[in-house]
Every structure is written in C-alpha cells, then in structure tokens.
Amino acid sequence: MSYFKIYKVILFVFLLNTLACSQIHKKASLDIIRFEKEFFNSNEQSLPELINKYPFLFPKEYPMSTWNQFLKDSVKLEIYNETMQVFKDFKPIAKEIELIFNNSKSLFPKFFSPKVFTLNSQSEYSDRIIYADSLLFISLDSYLGKNYYPELPNYISHKMSKEFLSTDLAISIVSSYIVKDPNRTLLSEMIYHGKILFISRLLFPEGQDYILFHSSEEKIKWASVNEKNIWAFFSEKEYLFNTSQDLSLRFISSAPYSKFNLDIDKDSPGSIGKWIGFNIVSSYMKYNKVSIEELIKTNNYKIYKKSKYKPKK
Secondary structure: OOHHHHHHHHHHHHHHHHHHOOOOOOOOOOEEEEHHHHHHOOOOOOHHHHHHHOHHHOOOOOOHHHHHHHHHOHHHHHHHHHHHHHOOOOHHHHHHHHHHHHHHHHHOOOOOOOEEEEEOOOOOHHHOEEEOOOEEEEEHHHOEOHHHOOOOOHHHHOOOEHHHHHHHHHHHHHHOOOOOOOOOOHHHHHHHHHHHHHHHHHHOOOOOHHHHOOOOHHHHHHHHHOHHHHHHHHHHOOOOOOOOHHHHHHHOOOOOOOOOOOOOHHHOOOOHHHHHHHHHHHHHHHHOOOOHHHHHHOOHHHHHHHHOOOOOO
C-alpha cells in the first residue's frame, strides 16, 4: 500500500479523535511538531517510542514492518533530505503561521490555535494542507519548489514552493468558516470564493496578490489591465446567472488559464472567476460597513447588488 493511502487512513482516524475532543484542548501558544524530522531520525529500536508518543499517526492496521520499511525507503529518504534543505530554517514560516493564528482569533471568536504537524506525506496536491479545528497538517514535501516536480504540469508545480505555504494555510482556515450558497450560479460561486480570498488576505496581509490567486505576477497584471473587458464578457454572454457546470470548469477550477475560447486565453490566469469574486467582495466591503461575520452570512446575490462593482479600466 502506498504511503499516501496510509496517510489518508491516519488522517481519518486522527480527525475523528481530534474533533471529538476539540473543545477540551485549547492551547493558546503556537505548537508546531516537525513530525517528519522525528520519524526519519528514528530507527527500528527507537520507533516504538515514537509510536507511543503519536499513536494516532500509526494506525494499528499496519504492522511495525511497514514503518520500518519507510525508514529505509530511498525515495522517501531523498524527499526528506530535500525537505530539510528547503525548510532548514522554519522560523520565518513559524512567524507567519503565528500571525495568521493571531489574526484568526481577532476575526473568528471561536478560533483557537491548532496543533501543527509538518509531514512528508506524499499527499495529493489538493491535500497539501488540511485544517480540522484543533489540528493542522502541512505536507512540506508539497512545497519543495517548482523544479522538484518535473512530472507535473507547470501551472500546478508553480504553486508548489514554500512562498505559497502561508497563504494556503490562511485559505484552509477561512474555507472552514464559509458555507457554500445553495444558489449554483457562476456569480454566486465567484463570490463564495471571493469571500474566502478576501478574508484570507486579512489573515495574511503580507502575501503577494499572485500568490493569493495561485497564479503568476504577469497573469494577474494582465487581469487587472483587462478587468473591464473580462466583466463585459461575462455580462454580454449572460454567464453570471447561468448554473452550467461547464462555466465552473472554465472559470473557477484550477487550470493553466481561463477558457474564454478566445485568442487571449493563454494570457489569462486560471480560475479568473475567483479573482473577479474577490474584487466584488472587496468593493462590497468598501461601500458597506459590515463585520466579517456579517460578510460571511450575507447572501451572495445581495453582496453583488450592494457592491457597486463596476470596473473602470
């Protein structure tokens, strides 16, 4: 069985245990456990002690031989060694995590700092950071730099460097507070993601725009220059109140570029609908004195109507 499949089992078991007691363990201080270091610095003799320390990370379904094999696996050791090079000094990221947690406490009254585990999980791209109330998993092997993943498409590997880590963490936290509106229109989905991105920026204001939008500086600049034309395109095509899943795939889903089906496509950032949604929410917050809690609860269509959003460029 692959390490990723085992990791999914670990995560499921851990979440069940943790969510059940999440209201009991509310630590105020930042707690970061570099599990990958503890694991790969262990051996067959010391591994039982590590298992006793973190039993929830070692499901009983898997024999000791499985974990001993991991310690000797050349691929896993190579990934671990690269992780130690890229994240040799974790203090800058720890400070960013602490900033995000502190800002989260200001915006979300019920938030408390989760225990953070860094891992080499070989997880899928979509699971590189997982937040679940009292714990947070960070798969550091998903942030080793775009050149480390030559087998992946560039638009994905571009986002797999450590400069994206803290923004991804903020987005994971905020996403847990935003409930999708039952309205399935493209506009509603844009604003749903716009809420997440807007609040994520508040949690981590130090992140660059292109990182927040998981794109490149050039493509975000292109979007800014062409914002009026992009909005006109959606309006003229009558896409905003359309519920077609195809529109979500073209303008919301992760992709190398958005699919206007025009010559300009490859100049555009993928998921441009999220970028538009962020701008609508930003405009709404500019013209309406509401709290973050009110923003989260407000109907997406109402946000659009009161946003006064009208690109000028």
